[in-house]
Amino acid sequence: MIKVGSAGSSGLGNYEGVSHCKELGLGCLEVEFTYGVRMGIDEAKRVGELAKKLGIALSVHGPYYINLCSAEKAKVSASRRRILESCERAHYLGAKYVVFHAAFYGKRTKDECYEIVKDEILKLQKMVKHFKWDVMLAPETTGKGSQFGDIDELVKLSNETGCAVCIDFAHLKARNNGKIDYDEVMQKVNKIKHKTGHFSGIEWTEKGERRHLLTKESEIKELFKYLKKYNVSINIVNESPDPFGDAVKMKKAL
Numbered sequence: 001m002i003k004v005g006s007a008g009s010s011g012l013g014n015y016e017g018v019s020h021c022k023e024l025g026l027g028c029l030e031v032e033f034t035y036g037v038r039m040g041i042d043e044a045k046r047v048g049e050l051a052k053k054l055g056i057a058l059s060v061h062g063p064y065y066i067n068l069c070s071a072e073k074a075k076v077s078a079s080r081r082r083i084l085e086s087c088e089r090a091h092y093l094g095a096k097y098v099v100f101h102a103a104f105y106g107k108r109t110k111d112e113c114y115e116i117v118k119d120e121i122l123k124l125q126k127m128v129k130h131f132k133w134d135v136m137l138a139p140e141t142t143g144k145g146s147q148f149g150d151i152d153e154l155v156k157l158s159n160e161t162g163c164a165v166c167i168d169f170a171h172l173k174a175r176n177n178g179k180i181d182y183d184e185v186m187q188k189v190n191k192i193k194h195k196t197g198h199f200s201g202i203e204w205t206e207k208g209e210r211r212h213l214l215t216k217e218s219e220i221k222e223l224f225k226y227l228k229k230y231n232v233s234i235n236i237v238n239e240s241p242d243p244f245g246d247a248v249k250m251k252k253a254l
């Protein structure tokens, strides 16, 4: 099954955002902690209860300032803390997936970075288990060549740690100079057991992602054609500048 929804609540607040999803006939919503985890536990419970009642699947996007591969220890511990704070809120929201951009390569090779991220994910999973939070870490496919998280790295990471993956199809395109071979991508996507997704239009340069754009109907149709061809079951939130409007476009295309 494919569900579509909005990334964030476009300023409505999360509680209203959940109601708005329902009114628009959408199936999912990503709660965004982009600039920090500021939601209290009580608020998480309140939003989570409404989402459950209305049948809206929630996920969480962790803060942007995360780099598990930083050369500075303080930045790595702050990154761990931000991920765990996101996990705690996600648990009380009833959100299964905690999405985040895991790391930058910095001066490290791809392999070195992979090993560090893997080790960090395994440690974080232990903490999640310790606190009995019912959530899954979902590192995201990133939009720039300087960021850890191409699809091959994340397929491997999910197989070796059991983590989930957030597949951002727009990022895959931006990372690859605007080209995306959906047959190849969907075969890889099907090697990932637990997954959630992002989509939008995207502007890129040779360095990768520049900014998210409104989603073209032709892009939506192409994505859905291949998701159906490969029988991919996934929730996809739209991250365009008009996430509700474009999620409705996606819903119609479905």
Ligand SMILES: [Zn+2]
Pocket (backbone or CB within 6 Å): 140, 168, 171, 198, 239
């Ligand atoms: Zn994304």
